[in-house]
Amino acid sequence: QKEVEQDPGPLSVPEGAIVSLNCTYSNSAFQYFMWYRQYSRKGPELLMYTYSSGNKEDGRFTAQVDKSSKYISLFIRDSQPSDSATYLCAMSAPNQGGKLIFGQGTELSVKP
Amino acid sequence: KAGVTQTPRYLIKTRGQQVTLSCSPISGHRSVSWYQQTPGQGLQFLFEYFSETQRNKGNFPGRFSGRQFSNSRSEMNVSTLELGDSALYLCASSLAQGIDTQYFGPGTRLTVL
Numbered sequence: 001q002k003e004v005e006q007d008p009g010p011l012s013v014p015e016g017a018i019v020s021l022n023c024t025y026s027n028s029a030f031q032y033f034m035w036y037r038q039y040s041r042k043g044p045e046l047l048m049y050t051y052s053s054g055n056k057e058d059g060r061f062t063a064q065v066d067k068s069s070k071y072i073s074l075f076i077r078d079s080q081p082s083d084s085a086t087y088l089c090a091m092s093a094p095n096q097g098g099k100l101i102f103g104q105g106t107e108l109s110v111k112p
Numbered sequence: 113k114a115g116v117t118q119t120p121r122y123l124i125k126t127r128g129q130q131v132t133l134s135c136s137p138i139s140g141h142r143s144v145s146w147y148q149q150t151p152g153q154g155l156q157f158l159f160e161y162f163s164e165t166q167r168n169k170g171n172f173p174g175r176f177s178g179r180q181f182s183n184s185r186s187e188m189n190v191s192t193l194e195l196g197d198s199a200l201y202l203c204a205s206s207l208a209q210g211i212d213t214q215y216f217g218p219g220t221r222l223t224v225l
Contacts, residue, residue: 098143098167100157
């Protein structure tokens with residue numbers, strides 16, 4: 001079983017919809033949680049960075065971390081066709097230095 | 113400020129050959145990490161370098177190696193290439209070692225025939 005599980009999708013939604021992306025994890029030592037967006041033929045781009053539990057909002061994006069359930073989410077409000085990409089969750093523990101553990105990625109398509 | 117650059121962008125090699133990939137971090141960044149991305153395994157950590165020293169290593173065979181130079185530029189080398197080494201190799205840089213925001217380059221697409 002992988003340390004981080006993420007539904008690969010694909011997920012298709014109409015423009016303007018609220019998108020919910022999720023990851024579960026098994027390592028209780030994870031303290032740092034990130035969401036990256038990756039367009040085709042590009043490197044991952046950092047969207048959100050959260051330490052420990054709680055919510056963080058940035059524009060149309062909201063990241064949630066529930067450490068008791070080992071579950072993290074990314075919500076995208078008012079989704080746009082330009083949001084069509086693969087979304088990757090990533091996590092790290094204090095004793096792992098710069099090593100990020102990634103989910104498989106969810107492919108999102110927002111239809112006009 | 114220029115982002116992370118990786119060269120070359122595309123490579124085609126045959127089994128048994130070796131390959132060297134290069135990464136130039138964002139100016140001022142001193143830590144470089146390498147990842148392998150494949151459709152089956154996703155993004156997997158290879159190693160992390162800081163101040164010319166390998167600080168962390170993933171679960172890859174010894175055929176995968178790397179180094180970092182005094183200007184923070186990094187190279188990774190894969191010897192005795194296998195078909196399964198075909199992947200996108202991503203470099204990420206950060207200001208400091210350990211937990212810090214990592215910025216990824218566009219990657220080098222390696223195809224092994």
